[in-house]
Amino acid sequence: MIKIIKTASILALCMLPMGLQADEKSMEELSQELANPLAQIWNLSFQYNHTKLSGDLIDGNPTIDTTLFQPVLPVPLEGGYTAFARPVVTYIKGPTASLGNSYYIGGTPSAPVGIGLDKSSDFGDLILPIGVGKVNKLGWSWGAGLTFIFPTSNNDLLGSHQYQAGPTGLLLWANKDWTIGTHIQHWWGFKDDGKSNDNPIIKAAHDKDLNHTDMQYFIVRNLPNAWQLRASPHITYDWNAKKDNKLTLPIALGIGKMIKIGPMPVMLMAEYQKTLISPDNIGSDATLMFQANFIIKNPFGDL
Secondary structure, three states: OHHHHHHHHHHHHHOHHHOOOOOOOOHHHHHHHHOOOOOOOEEEEEEEEEEEEEOOOOOOOOEEEEEEEEEEOOEEOHHHEEEEEOOEEEEEEEEEOEEOOEEOEEEEOOEEEEOOOEEEEEEOOEEEEEEEEEOOOOEEEEEEEEEEEEOOOOOOOOOOOEEEEEEEEEEEEEOOOEEEEEEEEEEEEEEEOOOOOOOHHHHHHHHOOOEEEEEEEEEEEEEHHHEEEEEOOEEEEEOOOOHHHOEEEEEEEEEEEEEEEOOEEEEEEEEEEEEEEOOOOOEEEEEEEEEEEEEEOOOOOOO
């Protein structure tokens, strides 16, 4: 985790010369536009989640920590359209536990869950949504494409061990004060990662193709002086799970503030998420989320 933060800081410092100049846009304008995930704004996003777990299989008060790095580098197209690719690199520190002769850790690559007291830390799988969208600063914006999960994790317990693919879509509405929308991704597993050993997690991953949905909803209220009230939790649904272990439904409330570090605008966010409906066996109870988006110059178009 410390290594990731150091690397992120060095990368951000290296990008300082690419930061926007003060006279290009006000902090309020940037914070309003950045609330739209399809906006023509290049940024490097770093997110940290500290999640308390709950469930019938929980022993003690385990937590899981997830760090995500997402470069957002849209390419403008003619007619107000944009091409996007939003890779998500995850680093997970989570608990594992012995269940007879097996171990359990689950969830999605961006929102994993696990049980027990022992900790396992490593990179998770790579998530890659790509597509094309229509962007409007005010009114409706939309995007559609494909999303992939690649089993890049070398950790037996922190990876899905399946190649996955499916559709993705974004729909949002914005005016000067509000941005409201959703980003939906669905994945079907279609091929295992070819690993072969005695780990029961890998064996289980090979037995049944994954089938799960992630829906992030976001509500942003713009305030004076580049402040925001915001909520952006993820609803997840595991179609293969048993009845009482399918749905995770959180609510959230947070704040955001656009600041400057030298010439570079940086959006800082903090959010508390409380899970209203969680899988009975194991799921999230509450999450603290912290995020920083470092805005850099888009060489393909004016901001």
